[in-house]
Amino acid sequence: MTAPTGRRFPARLFRRGDEPDPRFTLANERTFLAWIRTSLALVAAGVALEALGLDLHAGLRLAASLVLIGAGLLTPVQAWAGWYVTERSLRAGRPLPPPLLALPTAVAVVVAGGLVALAVLLR
Structure with missing residues (x-):
């Protein structure tokens, strides 16, 4: 049974397949919103790292900040x-894709953490 698309966005997605159990759709939306919160945290961490002007190697601190902000913008x-x-x-009733x-995100956090650790060691 295909659900009416009405004003749902993106329409091309909602034109296909059957309407899933609302619990699954809402869980998918919550996961999306959790990633948005993660994005905000990454950007805030990058800005804070640079704005606080910690007594760290300036180049490494800036690089870590840019990695965090970049990850936050791509997330x-x-x-x-x-x-x-x-x-x-x-x-479509297919298995869920891998994350x-x-x-x-893990790579960005590890790289930023490594840069900060190196900056601490070199101060």
Whole structure:
């Protein structure tokens, strides 16, 4: 049974497949919003690291800040893509796709943490 699209966005997604159990769609939305909060935290951490002017090696501190801010700016794009492919899978009755954000976010945090650790050691 295909649900009417009405004004739902993105319409091309909602034109296909069957309406899934609302619990799954709402869980997918909560996951998207959690990634948005993560994005805000990454940007805030990057800004704070640089704005606080900690007594750390300036170049490494700036590099760590830029890694965190860059990850924070890319996370919403990946969160949207993850929401979309998950919703598409739910509507088609297919297995859920693997997480898109876990590895890139983990790598960014490890790189930023490594840069901060190195900056602490070199001060």
